[in-house]
Amino acid sequence: MISSALGTIPLVSLTDAAIAADLVPAGLELLERVREEVSLPLPPPPPYYSPASCRPEHGRFDSDEMIDVNDPEMPSKVNASWLRMATEYGVLNDQREFLLSVNYSDPNDVEPEYAWIRVRLSEQWDLAANGSPALRSGFGGLFTDRFVPEFSMLSLDHKAMLNTTVWGNGTVSTIVIRPDRLTHAVD
Numbered sequence: 001m002i003s004s005a006l007g008t009i010p011l012v013s014l015t016d017a018a019i020a021a022d023l024v025p026a027g028l029e030l031l032e033r034v035r036e037e038v039s040l041p042l043p044p045p046p047p048y049y050s051p052a053s054c055r056p057e058h059g060r061f062d063s064d065e066m067i068d069v070n071d072p073e074m075p076s077k078v079n080a081s082w083l084r085m086a087t088e089y090g091v092l093n094d095q096r097e098f099l100l101s102v103n104y105s106d107p108n109d110v111e112p113e114y115a116w117i118r119v120r121l122s123e124q125w126d127l128a129a130n131g132s133p134a135l136r137s138g139f140g141g142l143f144t145d146r147f148v149p150e151f152s153m154l155s156l157d158h159k160a161m162l163n164t165t166v167w168g169n170g171t172v173s174t175i176v177i178r179p180d181r182l183t184h185a186v187d
Contacts, residue, residue: 013104013113019134023100026132027125034099034116039158040177051152051163051177059179061089066171069143074172075129078149081174082127082164089160089176091153096121099154102134116154127151127164143170 020030054060065081067074086092097120105113127135128149140148149172153162161177 013106016117019102019104019117022132022134023119026127026130026135027122028100028119028127029122031097031118031120034118038099038116038154040154040161051161051175052165052167054175054177057182059177059182061085061176061178061181063174066167066173069140069146069148069166069170069172074146074148075126078128078164078172078174079126082162085174085176086153086162089155089162089178089181090157091155091160091162091176092121093156097156099156100134101152101154107133118156137166137172140166140172148172 016030016033023030051060063081063085065077067077067081071077086098091098097118099116100119101114102117103112104115105111129147131147135149135151137148137150140150143166148166149164150166151164154160159178159180162174163177164172164174166172
């Protein structure tokens with residue numbers, strides 16, 4: 001609830017239609033909101049670990065690219081790194097579909113209301129410069145005024161979790177948590 005001169009206004013969660021419209025410039029088509037429980041890659045990381053705090057022994061794979069948020073080529077570099085990691089680690093299925101974590105809460109609400117949605121990547125897409133609030137990093141705003149992406153994705157088979165994230169040194173990179181590929185990582 002927000003108090004104003006007009007009285008108390010209830011905070012309203014965003015609708016699927018609002019989320020779908022927000023994702024169009026990124027080249028993502030919302031197919032459905034996932035209503036059932038979503039499991040993370042098995043074995044899951046230890047409790048309270050975010051993808052960014054997982055270690056190689058949890059199945060973490062890092063992109064080689066660490067892109068400064070103020071690099072003029074940041075959007076194209078982030079997009080290229082994301083596509084390479086999403087393809088290499090099987091985040092995209094044959095129809096270019098995957099799950100995306102989005103915040104359905106009102107933008108003024110303090111408590112986030114995250115949900116997974118099933119999306120399809122169109123032929124024309126841009127995850128790193130589209131301006132979508134659903135894909136925008138709040139933390140990136142500490143380093144620059146420009147749009148900086150940050151998002152979490154999950155393959156439909158729940159084997160790979162991808163996170164494009166902003167780090168404390170003002171860089172952006174993509175990591176994948178894929179525990180079933182651990183044997184490949186140590187070979």
